[in-house]
Amino acid sequence: MSDATDALAIGEPLMVLDGIHRRFMMGDEEVRALRGVSFTITKGEYVCIIGPSGSGKSTMMYLLGCLDTPSEGTYELAGYEVSELGDEELAALRNKYIGFVFQAFNLIPRTTTVDNVALPLRYAGVGIGERRRRAAQALERVGLGHRLDHTPDRLSGGERQRVAIARAIVTKPELLLCDEPTGNLDSRVGAEITRLFEELNHDMGVTVVIVTHDPNLAKRARRNIKLVDGQMVYDGPPQEGK
Amino acid sequence: MFEHVLSAFLALKANKIRAALTMLGVVIGVLAVTLLVGVGDGARIYLDEQISGLGTNLMTIVPGRRETRGFGPPAGNIARPLVMEDIQALERQGSLLRGISPMVMGGGAVRFKGRTRDTMILGVGPAFSDLRNMHVDRGSFVREEDVDSRRRVCVLGRTIVKELFGDENPLGQTVRLADGRFRVVGLMEERGTSLGFDLNDLVFIPVTAAMDLFNQDHLTQILTAARSKEDAPAASEEVEQILARRRNGERTFTIQSQDDLLKTFGALTGAMTLMLLAIASISLVVGGIGIMNIMLVSVRERTREIGVRRAVGATKSDILWQFLLESVVISSTGGGIGLALGASIVLALKRFAPSVPVALSPWIAAVAFGSSFVVGVLSGVVPARRAAELDPVEALRYE
Ligand SMILES: Nc1ncnc2c1ncn2[C@@H]1O[C@H](COP(=O)(O)OP(=O)(O)OP(=O)(O)O)[C@@H](O)[C@H]1O
Numbered sequence: 001m002s003d004a005t006d007a008l009a010i011g012e013p014l015m016v017l018d019g020i021h022r023r024f025m026m027g028d029e030e031v032r033a034l035r036g037v038s039f040t041i042t043k044g045e046y047v048c049i050i051g052p053s054g055s056g057k058s059t060m061m062y063l064l065g066c067l068d069t070p071s072e073g074t075y076e077l078a079g080y081e082v083s084e085l086g087d088e089e090l091a092a093l094r095n096k097y098i099g100f101v102f103q104a105f106n107l108i109p110r111t112t113t114v115d116n117v118a119l120p121l122r123y124a125g126v127g128i129g130e131r132r133r134r135a136a137q138a139l140e141r142v143g144l145g146h147r148l149d150h151t152p153d154r155l156s157g158g159e160r161q162r163v164a165i166a167r168a169i170v171t172k173p174e175l176l177l178c179d180e181p182t183g184n185l186d187s188r189v190g191a192e193i194t195r196l197f198e199e200l201n202h203d204m205g206v207t208v209v210i211v212t213h214d215p216n217l218a219k220r221a222r223r224n225i226k227l228v229d230g231q232m233v234y235d236g237p238p239q240e241g242k
Numbered sequence: 243m244f245e246h247v248l249s250a251f252l253a254l255k256a257n258k259i260r261a262a263l264t265m266l267g268v269v270i271g272v273l274a275v276t277l278l279v280g281v282g283d284g285a286r287i288y289l290d291e292q293i294s295g296l297g298t299n300l301m302t303i304v305p306g307r308r309e310t311r312g313f314g315p316p317a318g319n320i321a322r323p324l325v326m327e328d329i330q331a332l333e334r335q336g337s338l339l340r341g342i343s344p345m346v347m348g349g350g351a352v353r354f355k356g357r358t359r360d361t362m363i364l365g366v367g368p369a370f371s372d373l374r375n376m377h378v379d380r381g382s383f384v385r386e387e388d389v390d391s392r393r394r395v396c397v398l399g400r401t402i403v404k405e406l407f408g409d410e411n412p413l414g415q416t417v418r419l420a421d422g423r424f425r426v427v428g429l430m431e432e433r434g435t436s437l438g439f440d441l442n443d444l445v446f447i448p449v450t451a452a453m454d455l456f457n458q459d460h461l462t463q464i465l466t467a468a469r470s471k472e473d474a475p476a477a478s479e480e481v482e483q484i485l486a487r488r489r490n491g492e493r494t495f496t497i498q499s500q501d502d503l504l505k506t507f508g509a510l511t512g513a514m515t516l517m518l519l520a521i522a523s524i525s526l527v528v529g530g531i532g533i534m535n536i537m538l539v540s541v542r543e544r545t546r547e548i549g550v551r552r553a554v555g556a557t558k559s560d561i562l563w564q565f566l567l568e569s570v571v572i573s574s575t576g577g578g579i580g581l582a583l584g585a586s587i588v589l590a591l592k593r594f595a596p597s598v599p600v601a602l603s604p605w606i607a608a609v610a611f612g613s614s615f616v617v618g619v620l621s622g623v624v625p626a627r628r629a630a631e632l633d634p635v636e637a638l639r640y641e
């Protein structure tokens with residue numbers, strides 16, 4: 001993978017979606033999870049994708065995260081046309097450009113926080129010593145520098161999500177993709193996590209895209225994209241009362 | 243690659259109990275391999291030692307023609323028995339032989355002062371002692387002139403001395419052998435048992451006296467030996483020619499060399515070891531199936547983990563290698579433990595029960611490691627492929 005896009009500047013297009021469809025076959029029935037969605041997100045943006053349950057938000061996130069490819073339409077991430085890439089290239093793209101944060105944290109059990117956080121670096125080919133050093137730095141950044149050797153089962157929900165965020169930022173990605181990151185947290189901890197995303201967006205210039213139901217989270221973003229029934233029905237600044 | 247091995251070890255460390263249980267099958271399998279092969283090898287080495295202990299480069303000539311190697315009762319129809327003239331011919335014409343002893347064997351009772359013991363009576367020549375490495379402790383062995391003059395003298399084995407004489411000095415005493423009276427001229431040194439046969443429970447008499455005693459004019463067999471290992475084939479050839487010449491070219495006798503005997507027993511114990519190995523590998527297969535099962539369960543349980551790894555940059559082949567190596571590491575570790583256990587048991591047996599013939603050959607280690615490695619690969623392939631082929635999105639959505 002070339003490094004040509006490393007020089008991506010604030011305001012340059014990072015993700016360009018054009019007429020994206022995603023269809024699933026459920027037995028004989030076709031489920032149309034996304035139906036012709038187009039938008040562009042530029043580097044440094046802070047976007048929330050909102051919409052009712054079943055509207056296709058998670059499907060959208062997997063597509064944006066290069067874990068899935070569209071049935072129709074084109075998606076360009078950092079200049080790469082995703083549909084044209086194979087398994088290895090997609091894996092490298094995810095590793096280099098994207099950090100994921102999930103609702104269910106998805107930490108690897110019985111593995112220390114520092115090793116959990118270091119995981120993406122392993123697939124980037126970084127040696128174990130350097131890996132742990134950078135993982136410790138990332139944990140420091142999310143305020144968990146004192147929890148390096150804990151296993152996930154001994155952390156609170158908020159701490160676990162911080163570990164997950166540390167794992168997402170340890171490779172210094174262009175894009176943080178989060179699916180309901182506050183969904184399993186109470187509102188106070190949720191607000192802390194929200195603040196952390198804002199800081200990361202502001203300080204590191206990382207593009208943040210959050211899929212959420214949480215209106216508190218959505219209204220703090222600068223841009224909201226709303227999906228209903230697999231179609232984009234709104235794209236603009238947060239709407240009051242929505 | 244190192245990374246994969248490392249993370250395989252980390253994964254095992256993270257789940258010690260399961261790893262231990264998974265290993266158990268292979269531990270038992272390799273333990274069985276080590277022990278059973280140890281027993282097989284032990285038997286081979288024991289037989290080797292026993293046969294080599296009989297003497298060096300020995301040849302036994304028995305009457306009758308046999309094509310097969312090995313030993314067993316001589317064939318029934320003895321057209322031309324072995325006789326003393328054969329011994330003389332061999333002595334005159336043989337140039338590669340180290341010694342020649344005629345032999346007549348029979349059973350009979352030895353009596354002394356009302357005490358009796360049934361034993362084996364061997365009629366031999368003086369060369370027997372050196373050929374078979376059985377020497378007298380006191381007195382003398384059967385001598386040339388004893389044979390020539392059919393003298394009724396005998397040499398007693400240790401067991402006979404103990405049973406019949408107790409503390410009395412047997413030398414010079416007269417014992418009854420079957421229905422003859424024999425003077426004791428020598429006492430054999432203490433010997434162990436060979437192939438289950440007590441070498442101390444023997445009476446030696448001149449071969450001519452034995453022919454008189456058993457009322458026969460032919461020999462049971464002839465014992466001789468090649469001068470050296472290199473000479474052995476030529477010596478056998480020489481014996482064959484000398485004896486055949488005396489029989490108008492007919493080969494109505496069979497020469498069995500010690501080497502043949504070693505080969506026969508070697509083939510026998512080799513087959514036994516292989517069979518034991520086959521039995522042991524069944525338990526190894528069972529162990530492998532166990533690993534495969536648990537790896538399949540593990541792949542299912544760790545579906546989300548697999549999804550996460552894919553999300554953060556693992557390729558399909560990263561996942562494949564991860565699970566394959568986990569399986570190999572589990573299996574090889576189990577193999578190592580099984581080998582260590584088996585080796586300890588074998589060594590303990592050797593030390594505390596030296597009469598049990600077991601052996602620990604280096605190739606067992608190679609077999610144990612090799613087979614547990616192969617078992618690991620074979621039982622890891624299916625689970626690893628299943629893991630690698632998981633769709634990342636479905637893996638992440640998996641509840
Ligand atoms: N692998 C799949 N196979 C079949 N249908 C699917 C699959 N993935 C998603 N769908 C369908 O696509 C639609 C959108 O699903 P998606 O998970 O994107 O919704 P969502 O907006 O994330 O909902 P929620 O807010 O409840 O998480 C749903 O109707 C879902 O049933």
Ligand SMILES: [Mg+2]
Nearest residue numbers: 057058059179
């Ligand atoms: Mg969802």
